[in-house]
Amino acid sequence: MKFVLAPDSFKESMTAAEAVAAMQRGVLAVFPDAECVGAPMADGGEGTTEALAAALGGAVVRAAVHDAVGRPVQAAYGYVEHEHLAIIEIAAAAGIDLVAVADRDPKTAGSAGVGELISHALDRGATRFIVGLGGSVTNDGGAGMLQALGARLLDESGAELPPGGAALARLHRVDLSAFDERLAGSTFQIASDVTNPLLGSTGASAVFGPQKGADPATVLELDAALGVYAAVIAALTGTDIASRPGAGAAGGLGAAFLAFLPTEMRRGVDVVMDAVRLADKIAGADYVFTGEGSIDSQTLNGKTPLGVAEAAALHGVPVVAFAGRIGAGAEVLYEHGFAALVPIVQGVTDLPGALADGAANLERAVATTCRLLTLA
Structure with a gap:
């Protein structure tokens, strides 16, 4: 049998x-x-790294990155060398469990650690990525991730924006001249069951912001800031990510993947079933x-x-x-x-x-x- x-x-x-x-x-x-x-x-959430690394004969690798409030943290991801495949849970770097309730501020929390994990995997030779979106404490639309990968998010005076979703209200342009060239030759399968758009009453700020410490006024502020972000992205790339299903996943990290990286977004369990x-x-x-x-x-x-x-x-x-x-x-x-x-x-x-x-x-x-x- x-x-x-x-x-x-x-x-x-x-x-x-x-x-x-x-x-x-x-x-x-x-x-x-x-x-x-x-x-x-796994279904793309907690445990995806360990499950896929075990099933595919990969290893769990640790990388020194920064959490959502900028503190050093050792984050784990899976790497399957013979497939050049990295398995990343964004919560390993930008997770809500890493930040005490008293320290959570969705206006300033950033996703740079996710970009640092991707960069670490690229250095190991990764060309394929499975990324589980879930459990984030950020609401920055993935801006921090993009900055860690070489993008420059600039205000009208040409100054780099600080971390966090609130700063996106001052975004004037995105400079991709130093964006990591290896990303164009990579593929990203996003494992996420979240279909929320980036903006509006069912968007990242309104639905998930309160879980991360946003009061009603902050929700409105963050949604407006992400609206500026979406408009700048649309002008740069021709991609309207404001209403794309899944763009609101993980505080808008879904939007950054969809707009700037070769990304396929699928139901988490389907990604894992295909991989194994x-x-x-x-x-x-x-x-x-x-x-x-x-x-x-x-x-x-x-x-x-x-x-x-x-x-x-x-x-x-x-x-x-x-x-x-x-x-x-x-x-x-x-x-x-x-x-x-x-x-x-x-x-x-x-x-x-x-x-x-x-x-x-x-x-x-x-x-x-x-x-x-x-x-x-």
Whole structure:
């Protein structure tokens, strides 16, 4: 029998690779001769670097960059040398978790660290990039990233703009004469489930700004500043990124990628599935096992288990999903290709206990499921 094991991470309990290992132990305890094909998964958010590096035989590299408030930080990214592929989560450099609530200011927070990560990967020989947009504390439209890659964002007097989204209100022109030439020969796949435009009531500032510390007045100020930014970009490139779906992702970093870099923006799980060649792995399988920490009706919003189920359905392979929590509305997933949803926690426990015992619980739940399969 052939089992494809394609879970996401179980947040605060197991990485995706650790979940694959636990699943494999469970399968082999019942079917010792089974073929287990591991495919650690992610959806472009937290864990994407580790999952893809593990699945593709790459390494996790650390680079000295700056966080959103300009402090030095060691940020990790994945690098697959034989594919010249870098896997970057922007949250590693510009993440909200790196900045204490008291230090968050979306008017001055900058994305330079993201550009520094890209530059570090270019120096290693990267020509392909997978970039997960999510978890940012910035609202600068990717201006800091562009500056770190050599662009100059100038006010009317020719002075360079300081970091942050508020300064974009003074943007007069963008000078690309020193923009890193290696970028033109690179490709960027952007893994993001955010389809918000850059501007307006559903844009970066209005929807995500409050999460980063913006009050109503600041939201209006940042949206207006990004409007100036969009107008300058349109005049320079002929690209109107103001209303492009996904331009508002990660505080407008999506806009910078779309306007200045060779970019394809796709649903996060689709990018990851293509990268790990999941469809090839599923071909000829008897079962696909997937899972993550929590499964509920929100799983339909592009989460990893849904993407795995969609891929398995194309091959007619049944999918079983395992989760630490099966939440409200999860039964709707049975209408989208799932054969079974299996909770892994046995008995009464508290959250710290469930997280600590995650790998053992997952292994046990997979083994029990496999024993039930023998009855079929």
